[in-house]
Amino acid sequence: MNNRDPRQPRVLVVDDERQNLQMLSVVLRNEGYLVDTADSGEAALERARSTTPDLVLLDILMPGMDGFATLERLKGIAGASTIPVIFLSGLEDLETKLKGFSLGAVDYVTKPFHIEEVRARVRIHLQLALARQSLVLEQASRLRSLASAQKRLQVLPSDLPEANFSVLYESAQEAGGDIYDVLAVGKGIHGFLVADVSGHDVGTSLLASAARALFRQNTGPMYSPEETFNLVNRVLAGWLPPGRFLTACYALLNRNTGRLSVVGAAHPPAAILDASGKARSLDVEGDVLGAFPDARFGRIDTRVSKGDRVVLYTDGLVENIGGGRTWNTEGDRVLRELERLSDVPLGELPSRLSAGLSDGTRDDDVLALAFEV
């Protein structure tokens, strides 16, 4: 954001149709925003350079430079790379949306517009942009490096030794839908995410990497874990195709205070093995992500001590649908296996756990992430 009065944010509206420009300008001015307009990608870049908007509404289908190309160029302009961009388009297909998100768009509004929706999305993204000023630059660079949507950015234990974690990820096929992430939220504070996108086709891995980017965008010191889930859900519910959803478990560990917060979205529960070798499950209720606009996510807070270990996993670790086993009946088996493995080095724990729980008939991704307090 700039030095202007922050109570009057500047919105740049880009559309080649004069009617749309006019309508959106009126609506947004009436809300109290300063509004600039541009009728082409080239004009938009010019405007962005000279006025540095706080948010851009960008049409995709335009003659000459289209919205995607404009966004890519915009991301290359110093000072403009972190401006939230909401795409406007009549294109409703998933691939278009995914492409937009992988290029760094924060949201999507489908034509014909519903005025209330445009207002709400502009408002929420301006709030978010304000709230995460300090994180924006970092996020933009991470999103940019998500050059190809298929390519997953995986954090390795050696990239973030202070997080003290290890992970096992085995993809059943090319189209893997499991994701994990480890984030340094602050000094001594780390977030650990494990999620599973439903479905097993090529679209699944695209969704998975887009979802991972979304979690990254919405995680940080100013968000509580359930706020992160609410924000991610709000965006996902707007563009996931019917029948697609995510389950997820997010653990936020504060080593300074010894507090662990866990939020769940219809996902297998985190398991905790304390230093004395006793395991317990952190059951937390929550809706699935991306299927219901009014979803609710439960949170559990617990005290942890040095040496305690926490394991997050996806259903593939324990499920065997053909054998009639779903994850909800397998929690105790995970706890007993964890107790049996209490002397194993952290680096080996995920693979030993997987080996101990496998019955040799897996046909799903297997993901297990362990961290030590």
Added chain:
Amino acid sequence: MIRSQSAGGKTSVAPEGNVGTQEAEQLAKAMEDAIAQGDEVAVDLSACQALSSSAIGAMIACHNALRAKGSRLRVHGTGEEILRLLRIMQLDRHFDMA
């Protein structure tokens, strides 16, 4: 295997056994067909042992399509284990659980 019966504007879909990814596609198809002909949809789980996440996705898609028409997916005959799963996933809050 998926049994599907339609009469009087209502379709009942009954998946049997363990509903993995492939069976889930048939389930989704049966429910899409029911919605396409404007039917109310009920899922009978009395002969169902296990639901994969794809099967649950098919049910959510059907439910949301019915929601758009002011209705809900009716789910009945649910055994204890599956009921527990639906409860943990809070889907009992959304579906019409008979």
